[in-house]
Amino acid sequence: MNDASKPIPVADSDSAPFWEGCREHRLLIQRCASCKTPRFPPMRACPKCHSTLSEWFEASGRGTVYSWIVVQHPVPREVYGQDVPYVVALIDLEEGVRMVSNIIGLDPRAIGANMPVEVTFEPGEGDVVLPKFKPREAP
Amino acid sequence: MFTLRDKYAIAGLGETAYTKNSGTTVLNLAVEACQKAADDAGVPVEEIDGIISYNFGDSVPAIAVATALGIPNAGYAVDFAGGGNAANLITLTAAAAIEAGLAKSVLCFRAMNGRSGFRLGGGREFQARGITQYTAPFGWITYPQAMAMWCRRHMIEYGTTAEQLGSVAITFRENASLNERAMQREPITMDDYMASRFIVEPFRMLDICLETDGACAVLVTKAEHARDLRHTPVYIMGGAYGGGPNQGEDLFDAIRWPDHSQNYAAYIADDLWRSAGIGPQDVDLAEIYDCFTYSVIMQLEGLGFCKPGEGGPFVASGAIKRDGSLPLNTHGGLLSEAYIHGLNHVLEAVRQLRGEAGPRQIPGAEIALTTAGAMTCGSAMVLRA
Numbered sequence: 010m011n012d013a014s015k016p017i018p019v020a021d022s023d024s025a026p027f028w029e030g031c032r033e034h035r036l037l038i039q040r041c042a043s044c045k046t047p048r049f050p051p052m053r054a055c056p057k058c059h060s061t062l063s064e065w066f067e068a069s070g071r072g073t074v075y076s077w078i079v080v081q082h083p084v085p086r087e088v089y090g091q092d093v094p095y096v097v098a099l100i101d102l103e104e105g106v107r108m109v110s111n112i113i114g115l116d117p118r119a120i121g122a123n124m125p126v127e128v129t130f131e132p133g134e135g136d137v138v139l140p141k142f143k144p145r146e147a148p
Numbered sequence: 149m150f151t152l153r154d155k156y157a158i159a160g161l162g163e164t165a166y167t168k169n170s171g172t173t174v175l176n177l178a179v180e181a182c183q184k185a186a187d188d189a190g191v192p193v194e195e196i197d198g199i200i201s202y203n204f205g206d207s208v209p210a211i212a213v214a215t216a217l218g219i220p221n222a223g224y225a226v227d228f229a230g231g232g233n234a235a236n237l238i239t240l241t242a243a244a245a246i247e248a249g250l251a252k253s254v255l256c257f258r259a260m261n262g263r264s265g266f267r268l269g270g271g272r273e274f275q276a277r278g279i280t281q282y283t284a285p286f287g288w289i290t291y292p293q294a295m296a297m298w299c300r301r302h303m304i305e306y307g308t309t310a311e312q313l314g315s316v317a318i319t320f321r322e323n324a325s326l327n328e329r330a331m332q333r334e335p336i337t338m339d340d341y342m343a344s345r346f347i348v349e350p351f352r353m354l355d356i357c358l359e360t361d362g363a364c365a366v367l368v369t370k371a372e373h374a375r376d377l378r379h380t381p382v383y384i385m386g387g388a389y390g391g392g393p394n395q396g397e398d399l400f401d402a403i404r405w406p407d408h409s410q411n412y413a414a415y416i417a418d419d420l421w422r423s424a425g426i427g428p429q430d431v432d433l434a435e436i437y438d439c440f441t442y443s444v445i446m447q448l449e450g451l452g453f454c455k456p457g458e459g460g461p462f463v464a465s466g467a468i469k470r471d472g473s474l475p476l477n478t479h480g481g482l483l484s485e486a487y488i489h490g491l492n493h494v495l496e497a498v499r500q501l502r503g504e505a506g507p508r509q510i511p512g513a514e515i516a517l518t519t520a521g522a523m524t525c526g527s528a529m530v531l532r533a
Contacts, residue, residue: 016274016289018281050282050403056394076301076408079349084290094349097288099297099408107403109283117349122304139285 015088017134023051026065031138034130036068038104049106068104070128071145075099075107079117100126100142114143150387150423156243157374157381158531160189160367161495166331166486169264170361174206178213178259181363186217189367190378191253193217196367198224198251200242202234202489206266207259217255224251231268231399232439232482233412235490235520236527240387242368252369258491259363267359279397291439294400295522296351299442301408303350305457308445310350312460314341316441317354317483319468324480326508331358332484355441357482364491366498382498383532385515386424388416391525405524409457411443412526413450413519420451424530426515428452431530433500433510434474434517435493438481443522444468451519451528475510490520494529501533 020028023039027050030037040047041055042062054061077098083089096112098120112120113129126142133139162184164170164177178201186193196219199210214222224245228234235258242254260266268291276284288294302308318341324330336354344353374381391412394404402408421427428451436444445459453474454462462468468476479485479496486492497516499505505513519528 014274015287016276016280016284018285019275019277020281021277024281050279056404076297076304078293078296078300079346080287080293081345081349082347083287089287092287095287097286097293097297099403109286109288109403111286133285137285141286 014134018137023053027051028137030067031130031140032136034138036070036128036140037065038068038102038106039063039065047104047106049108068102072100072102072126072142074112074120074122074124074126075101077112077120096120098142108140111141112143113141149419150240152243152247153385153423153425154383155371156246156368156384157371158239158366158384158494158498159369159374159377159379159381160185160187160191161498162186162188162365163488163492163495164362166329166360166362166488168359168361170261174259174261174265175208175212175216177261177361177363178208178257179216181259181365182213182217182255182257185255185365185367188378191367191369193219196253196255197221198242198245198254200226200228200238200254200256201258202228202230202238203260204231204268206262206268213257224254232437232489233399233521233526235494236387236518236529237389237520239366239368239384239494239529240389240527243384246368246370253373254368255365256368256491257363257365258489261361262487263359263361265361279401282403283400291400292351292356293348294402295440295442296348298402298408298411298446298523299350299440302442302445305409306460308460310342311338312445312464313355313441314338315464316438316444316468317341319463320438320477320481321484323470323478323508324484327479327485330480330485331360332480351440357439357487358484360486360488362486362488364488364495366491366494380502380533382501385426385530385532386420387527387529388419388423389527391415395524399523399525402523409446410450411446411523412521413447413528416526416528417451420528420530426530430515431474431517432513432515433478433497434476434519435478435481435497436476437490437493437519437521437526438477438483439487439522441483444476446522447519470508470510478505478508478510493518493520497531501531
């Protein structure tokens, strides 16, 4: 463990395709192979029809802001001190799943509810690539 | 649904001092609170045969406390994984265990060095596994951050304001000023609240509860047994534990939760009131889980004290003050008394119903509600004198 590093997402057998997709700058989402309901995070069974058959598809990367916070007092300070203020948001993707991510590329004061955003990819710790979101023009 | 109305009672209370640095071990804190609860009830340790706790990996096992207390036959010793959601779950479970014949007298405790030892949110693994791989790498790590996200959604949907949040902090601090155990007793004004620095917008410092070293314990036993003991019993009328669908993989995980403007309370309300045989209008006072100012608003709405979206105006109206229609958190709550993960709420409710709350006593208090939890799952209990 490196005290100065940000948390490193550790892929598991369910999540490996998601993180592999990020490395290729593709936002891959799992869905049920039976009823086609998307689900995030990936998991064994479909919450809707309970089928254990699953597949992956590339999401549009477009979504809207469901809620957001502006972190002013970071924990741990030695890791996030240089980033504040930073924005964490719940993003509702067009495909019907919700993700946690950062909104980058604008003043936190300019963020509003249901603001349209789109995915962009940024390097994280090590060889990790993180999906982040930036404003987009409303359709 | 809990169906043991008035069959079980809380017969004893114990707690340690609430501090920022206890200078002792968590085990010693737990033992002190449990010994006091048994003494308060007048039950010899030899008669205790059950012990239940809950923790986040920040406490000591129930069997360790049973051993240190010298309980000769701790037949029912259970540790729940949980924090502020479980404070009423353990008392309800104690009653259920006694009903099932698994024990006769059960100690329920929560103990931790929550300030000097294990601080929540500060020590998360820096390898983000499981659900945290989708949250922590984005700097979403602490409970204030999580709850601020819910609060923002309520503000978006209903126009809930900073001043409404502030009125919760101010009211509970007023109550704490009458409580010698409270860690924070200096009154605060709305100017103080608005001037307190942002930790994570929309939360300021004064929206966030204390970090505390300390322990609380209660003794649960059969009602007819309790009537032979030292104090007037406080009966468990009803209770509920749970939440809605998609509660997630841990208390922090709300990715799948459909509506962040309403929490577990909305889902357990029907069971709670049906089990107790009363409604919100019958409650004389309530000790509502206030890990953050905002969590109070969501629970008041969810449990039916006001309509969804009206929680902000309700708390700001004065209704929650000591002389209001629904006195809340008469000891100062987690925001100003101490953060013993909601079990201190149960102690205060029992004291009020015994008429032992001294300068902060609510006159004529006969029925009290206690709640525990802020996000996707939680527990609540109705007590009566």
